Amino acid sequence: MSQDGPKAPPKTIAVTGASGYLGRKLLERLGTDPDVSRVIGIDVTGPGVSTRNLEFYRSDVRSPELAEIISGCDALVHLATNDSSDAEETLDVNVGGTRAVIDAVIRAGVRKLVYVSSVAVYGAHPDNDYPLTEASPVRPSPENSYARAKAEAEELVEYFARGHPDVVVTTLRPAWILGPSLPTSRAAIVDSPVRLTITGYDVPVQAVHEDDAAGAIAFALGTDLRGVYNVCADDWIDRPEDQLGQRRVTLGLDRARSLMERGPKLSLSGLSAVDLPALMYPRVMSNDRLREAGFEVRHSTADALRQAAEGRRGWIAVAGKHFRPRRVALIAGTFGAVLLGSAARRAVGRKRVRPESA
Numbered sequence: 001m002s003q004d005g006p007k008a009p010p011k012t013i014a015v016t017g018a019s020g021y022l023g024r025k026l027l028e029r030l031g032t033d034p035d036v037s038r039v040i041g042i043d044v045t046g047p048g049v050s051t052r053n054l055e056f057y058r059s060d061v062r063s064p065e066l067a068e069i070i071s072g073c074d075a076l077v078h079l080a081t082n083d084s085s086d087a088e089e090t091l092d093v094n095v096g097g098t099r100a101v102i103d104a105v106i107r108a109g110v111r112k113l114v115y116v117s118s119v120a121v122y123g124a125h126p127d128n129d130y131p132l133t134e135a136s137p138v139r140p141s142p143e144n145s146y147a148r149a150k151a152e153a154e155e156l157v158e159y160f161a162r163g164h165p166d167v168v169v170t171t172l173r174p175a176w177i178l179g180p181s182l183p184t185s186r187a188a189i190v191d192s193p194v195r196l197t198i199t200g201y202d203v204p205v206q207a208v209h210e211d212d213a214a215g216a217i218a219f220a221l222g223t224d225l226r227g228v229y230n231v232c233a234d235d236w237i238d239r240p241e242d243q244l245g246q247r248r249v250t251l252g253l254d255r256a257r258s259l260m261e262r263g264p265k266l267s268l269s270g271l272s273a274v275d276l277p278a279l280m281y282p283r284v285m286s287n288d289r290l291r292e293a294g295f296e297v298r299h300s301t302a303d304a305l306r307q308a309a310e311g312r313r314g315w316i317a318v319a320g321k322h323f324r325p326r327r328v329a330l331i332a333g334t335f336g337a338v339l340l341g342s343a344a345r346r347a348v349g350r351k352r353v354r355p356e357s358a
Helices: 021-031 087-108 145-163 210-222 240-244 253-261 273-279 288-292 301-311 326-353
Strands: 012-016 038-043 054-058 075-078 112-116 168-174 176-178 194-198 207-209 227-231 247-251 316-318 321-323
Touching (some): 012 021, 075 087, 075 210, 087 112, 087 145, 112 145, 112 210, 145 168, 194 253, 207 210, 207 301, 210 227, 253 273
Parallel strands (some): 012 038, 012 075, 038 054, 168 227, 176 207
Antiparallel strands (some): 316 321
16 A cells, blocks of 8 residues: 555544654644544644644643543544653653553544654664564663653553554654754754764664655554554665764764763763663664555655755754854854864873773
């Protein structure tokens, strides 16, 4: 079945997390589908978009009123998520929110649930499958509260699916989502003037274009996909900095860890300590199962990176702040490159005296 022509799309679809990056892309896509009569958007902030069939409700997914809001819906897409520095809040929104959504689906009699998870549930480990498939073990990195919360939410969804075979339940695991409409809130890595790598480790990077990510959700809505499906480009690349226009900076493991542990105080690469394993071990997926179901992935990883960079042209991020004016961006980019270059030179100098661990 083609992703462009689902044979029997649900008439009324609820979307939690409707105001997020992927949520807005999905609203736009469903807004152009003549077979979708109503889209019930749910989020704590407004989506900033308006479509012919959108009814928006400003509400938290943990609200006891959720079942009433989604009453009459044929399907629900659960996108509401949280990836903050507050581990308890991240857990409560992702796990508690998913539990509340499942309860509302049961009470409202919704017949299809699409849960959007993340590649992060696989974790970054030296013995990861290459590429990862849906049969690969779910092993979120212990220090990554977002990945652990997503994995726990997946368990809830799987348990619900086993107990309710009358409901079509799909779990999608997207790679890094990128594209021309990447918002500032998700653009720290793309806006960074540098790409940080670690001596002795050169991991490939995989992404999924925003249109393919939204298209995969629409495809799941228009078919009866049961189970878990990876959502990613066919390929992965070794030098994403070439697409993003960044300077590559390589540091020893100890120095990189020290810099990343400073978090927003010196976030020149857009990464924090929680991302360190992803700089060491590959985390790329196979999309064979989704392709075999009939979905067509149209963009490569390079496409997604390049279009994200183009969409963010003129922006740069240094120390957790994003700058737009070209003159300020040039100053900030130079400042960031000098700081990391200085850090690299200090690391090399120490290595001559006392070798760093790798």
